[in-house]
Amino acid sequence: MGISRVQVATQSMQVHPKNKKIRNKKHIDYAWGYFMIAPTILGLVILNILPLLQTIYFSLCKYSGFENPRFIGLNNYAAAFHDSDVIQAIINTLVYTLISAPIGIFLSLIVAIVLNTKIKGKSVYRTIFFIPVVSTPAAIAMVWKWLLNYDYGIVNSTIKQIFGVHGPNWLADPKLVMTTLLIVGIWSGIGYNMVIFLSGLQEIPTTFYEAADIDGAGPIRKFFSITIPLISPTMFFVMVTQMISSLQIFDLIYMMFITNGAQSPALSSVQSLVFLFYRYSFETGNKGYGSTIAIILFAITMIFTAIQLFFQKKWVHYD
C-alpha cells in the first residue's frame, strides 16, 4: 500500500508543525537586535565615523572655518613635514610618550606589588594614590605650576635651602620643560594603572607562590617566574592604553605653559601634536592644517599599536 499524498503532507505537518511560527520568532528577535544596537550605532556613525571622514577631507583642504573648504590635495601634509614646529611637536610627543609610559607603568607596578602584600592600611594608601587621578588636570597643572614657581615655589626654595643655589626655571627653560611635563604627567597617572595592576595581581592564585615556597624559591625567583608571566596580559593592556593616552597629551601643556595668554618661551620644546591641533584649528582658524596634524597623530597611534600587537606574541603569556 502506498502512502497517499495527503498522508505524507499530514505527517510532515506533524513533524514540523511550527515552521512559520519559528521563523516569525526569529525575525522578532532580529528586530530586537537591530533596535537595541540602533542608538549606539547611529550615534557612532554620526558622531565618529562621519566626522572621521570629514576630518580626512579637511586635511586635504584649505579650510578656515568661514568659507567652504577648498581641496588642495596633499599640500597640507607637505607643508607639515617642512614645518619645524610640527616636526618638533612630533618629537615632543614621541619623547613624552616613550619616557612617561614605561616609567609610569613601572612605578605603578611596583606600588601595586607593594600594596598586594600583607600590610596595614591598604585602602588608605590606595585612596591617596588615586586622588591625583580624580582631580581635574587643570587643577593639577595649576598646583604644580605653583610648586615649580621659579621664585616662590616650594621646590626651588627647598633646593636653595639644601644646596644653596637657586633652583632652575622649570617652566621656561627649554632644556627643562620636557622633564617638568614628564614629572607631572607620570605623577598624575600612577594611581590609575596601579589600580589595574592590583586587580591583575589579585587574580594570581596564592597557591602558585606557596608551591614555589615549597620548592625553595626566593622572592626574586618568584617575581620573575610567577608574577611577571601572569601579569603580562594586564601589563600589555596597560601599555597599549597608556601609550595611546600619552600620545594625546594636551591639558597639562596648555595649563602649565601658558599664563594669561602669554606663553612660556620654551613652549615649542614641549608642545604636543594635540596642542598644535587645538592651536591651528581653534585659535588661528586653520582647520585644514589642524586636521592634517590630527591625521598625523592618528597614523602615529596606529603604528605604535601595530608594533605592540606584533610583539605581543613574543612576550605576553596567555594560558
Next chain:
Amino acid sequence: MHSSRSIGKVFIYMVLILFSAIMILPFISMLLTSLETITESTQVPPLLWPKSWLFQNYMDVWNSLPFLQFYINTFAVVILRIICAVVFSSMAAYAFARIKFPGRDALFMVVLIQMMIPSQLFIVPQYEMMSSLGWLNTIKALVFPGLVSAFGTFLLRQFFLGIPDELEEAGILDGCGRFQLFVFIALPLAHSGLVAVGIFTALFAWKDLLWPMVVNMSIDKMPLSAGLASLQGQFNTNYPQLMAGSTLAIIPMIILFIIFQKQFIQGIATTGSKN
C-alpha cells in the same frame, strides 16, 4: 629568616610612605597656600604654615567666578553622559553578545573602529555640527559627544558573553521576551560592568578640557575644568587665590571619590581585567 622578613617589611613601608608623600604633598601645599596672604605666599624662605588663615580667599574666588554654575554644569554633563552611556551601551552590548542577527559582526566593527581612533579627529566636525545646530555654548553641546560609548559597548559585551545559556533558556521557558531577558536576567549579572562604565564615563567627562574649551564661549556655561582654566586670566599673581580656586575645583570630586571609593576602584579595575 625572621630578620630578613622584617627588613623586607620595613623597606616596603618606607617605599609606601615615600611614594604616598609625593602623591599628597602637592595637595597639602595647595591647601596651605590657599589660606595665606599674597605676601605670606611669596616669602622666601617659604612659610610652613599659614599665618593669617585667610578664608577670605575662598570667598573672593567664589565671588569673582561663577563656581556654583561650574558645579552645576559639570554635574549635569556627567550625570547625563552616565545615563546615556549605560543605557545605550548595555542595550547594544547585549544585542551584540546574545542575538545572532545578520550583519552583527560587521556592525560590531564600527564599535571597534571607533575605539582605535584618537578622539581629536572627531572634534572639528563635531564642533561644526554644534555650530550649525545652534548648540554652541550649551549643556547639550557638552554632552553630545558622550551620547554613545564604544568602549562601554565593548566592555559590557564581554560581560554579556559570559552569561551561561541555560539562564536565558530558563527565562524563555518562563515566557520572557527578548527585552525581559535583557532587563531581568542579563543586566543584574553585568552589574559590576555597568558600574565600571558609569565610573569610567564620569571620570573622562569631568576631566575633559579640550572639548569644553572648544565649545564654550561664555564663562557661565563652562564646567569646572574649563572654568578653572579661565581663572588663570584673572588672578595673575594672586597665588593663594589660584590655589583656593584649584581646591574648589577638585574638592567635590575628591569627596565623592572618598565616599564611593570602593566602587570607583572596582570600576577602574574591571576595565582592565576582562581582557
